[in-house]
Amino acid sequence: MLFKKMLRTIWHYKAQFISMIFMVMLGVGVFFGFQCEWFSIEKNTFYFYDKTGFADYRLVDESGYSETDLDKILAIEGVDKAARYLSVLTNEGKENETVSLTVTTNEEVSGFLIMSGEEYDASSSDGVWISDQYAEKNDYKIGDEITLKYNLHSITGKIKGMIKSSEYLICIADENQMMPDFNKYGYVYISPLMFKTMMGGIEYYPQINVLSNLDRIEFCSKVNEALGKTNLILTKDEIVSYAEAQGEATEGKTMASILPVVFLAIAILIMATTMQRLMINEKTQIGTLKALGFRDRKIVKHYTFFGLAVGLIGSILGIGLGYFIAWFIFNPNGSMGTYFDLPIWTIYFPWWSILVIIGMIAFMTLISFIATKNILKGNAADALKPYVPKAMKRWKIEDSKGWRRMKFSTKWNLRDIFRHKARSGMTLFGVVGCMVLLVASFLMMDSTKGFVNKFYWGSMNYESMIILSQTTTNEKAVEMASYFDADYCSSSSVSLNESAISIDIYHIENDYMKFLDKNMNFVKLEDNGVYIGQRLKQENNLKIGDELTIAVYGSDITYKVVVAGEIRTLTKGIVLTENYAKEAGIAYKINKLYSSWDTKKINEDTTYSNDISASKSKSDIIVSFDSFMEVMYTMIGALITLSILLGVVVLYNLGVMSYFERYRELSTLKVVGFKDRRIGKLLITQNMWLTIIGCVIGFPLGVWITDILLKALAAEYEMSLMFNWMTFTIPVIVVVLTSFIVSLFVAKKNKKINMVEALKVPE
């Protein structure tokens, strides 16, 4: 019988039950979905790294490593596997298309997975294993011939297999490309034998890739000892395919630890309030059961089930929604698929997220339990008495003239807000939460867009970037800069406090490259020191005026430089002028030109063709920026949609609750002669007040939370808070409009008020 009663009670409060389940579903869904997203990135990428032998360390020496060097490395205790390795940009014969030619002397190190075609054959003299995505975009099939050109060498091979390699998990040609574009850039693997043939019998491997569990300091010291010199040793954290992928996971983790937690907190708190109010509404029924002789335990069990049922159903639906959200962001056909080239896309969830959900269900159950227990306190007669809200007390302000002049509706709403503090507080909390989520979402989007826009459209004023051959001398590079109307740069790595950082030495005459200071304003590089990026500044706790000692790999040479300013960069490193580099005695090799020529013109001009390794147009880079923004838009779009949805559910739920709690008062007004529209206006006014207050509180809170979020994300992007008037206007409009529409919807219920009920004595 009690079960029947329970079903009917749920039906009676169907609006509240549905909205509670919906809230739990949204809260759990967003929380679970965002946790799954970063966890799935981590799990899938680690599986890929493991299966393809992604190198833990890379020794880099432009002069190349011999077989003997490799043996010395392999002899080090703690080195599991090692291979001589090469990855160079080559032209693949087609205009504007580059391919990284890759060779590993041990396919278990920095190798690949075969997606289709023949297994890898290290003794093949003509086999080419090509990136499946590049092949698809460029219409290559197994059996097709492909010609690869590297400096003066070229070789034609036959495509034997389609592959994926974790070395190219994020397949970008250099740090200026943000997103992969397989139409323009891909990779191939050939055997060492074929590479030797291509190079005319010369073996040239500028890298040794190593699998080892040794820590960096121990590994570096053992390697330097084994080879008898200081080597440029890159850890996997300094490789794009690892650092950026894990950065993406960290970014997801950071976002998941703030915004979805806000979501879950809103859902839990509002649901707890709704459940408590629902129990209060059931007070006389609980009292009746007690008076009839039902034991407290049975009544508590009966009502506790409400919380458990809502928590369970909402969570199950939420987990489903979470899977959908995770899939929406992390799937091979979505925006993430344009970033990662993964062989598998399985959605995983962190085990503790289930614990959080179980904890939430337990909390919901506990709320129902405590609420029922509280009602059952005392004897049956107490339990039977209807719930009476707190009596009003006079405020001091009421003696003022201003108060007396206030309209009745203003006084009524003001007092009602304070009389039902929990409900009003929750409405406010819901609006604040919704506002925070929206402001944060829009700010994140604007800051990313603003940063990338300013970086690409503001900083990069060149038409094309020319990558010079390794054999090109500085004198020739300067000559070429003049010929191609270009500024030039030397990009390399140095060691700072045992960690590799980038060092970019610029010669700027035409302003084809500009730099952004920490406040996102353009700054001219002076010749009085180096400019540090934000990540470098944070990690090493640096400030202007500090002296840094940087070490050159492959030698014992060190340089002392002074920090002259702060800038924002895409890479972790330092930037300086050529003049300061000369002054500090830093040796450098020019390897990039930033030209006003377009790539077509550069490719057609043969004057310096032997000195050009590759050229990339700015528009190619901009395409990758658009793809990057697409990933951001997907996540932000999902957050905005779900925030609005949560706002609607929260406001509707509280609106309905408020309506039912004031039903008697509203009926009285109606009986006295107030029209539906007037009563509706009363309800809407109160909600709008709370909405406006919520916006005022939520607005700075959203900015503050985004600032925290951006600082937490600074390890990956050197973004600062950027916004325009739309950033703030849209969330306010959305929240106010949502609140207004929901209030209007609730206010429409007035028409259904049964005035006759108002004449009756409450049961």
Add this chain to the structure above:
Amino acid sequence: MSLIKFDKVSREYKVGDHEQKALDNIDLEIEEGKFVVILGPSGAGKSTLLNLLGGLDSPTSGTITVNGNDISKLSNDELADYRAETVGFVFQSYNLIPTLTVFENVSLVKEITSNPLSVNEMLEEVGLADHKDKFPSELSGGEQQRVSIARALAKNPKMLLCDEPTGALDSETGALILKVLLSMARNYKKTIVIVTHNQNIAKMADVVIRAKSGHIKELINQDNPLSVEEVDW
């Protein structure tokens, strides 16, 4: 001339699959300024009659004329205007707005009525001028009912409709409330219609209507009604 006229008024409600007649073909006329008491057991239709008269509900068939205007076919907004201008309600459970003070509860009617009476005067009349800044929760049941009467009269309506106005009060307070109600109604020349179970109240009425099973069984005009003091409570 009659203030209120019911002409073949019926009110049916759908209960489950079948129709239930709360009022069945009622004819009734009440003159202006009269004190009318409607008596009857539960289910007699007396509250339905009051609700129809008060514009809280509309008849299924028949016409109700108040002050020469047919109110049986008014729209929602027109009914709201009718309630605002013509009817003053007094409920058994007072139905005051808990978040408004005594003064504000009575002032409320000024928001909707074109010709309200002075709020302070009404509060003086019901003897609550000293309590005007209190909230309903700070008052006794009798005091709350007096606020309710003041609110009903402040609208300056044609008639006062009272549903068991003393039902929630002890007999002494009930008598006091009736005294206030009657004296104010007489002073301000209002028609009063009271629905009650209490036979004693009927002794004070000009007209007593006995309802049963949706019909009017009896309508008695009393030429010499008793005063509150004369009734044995």
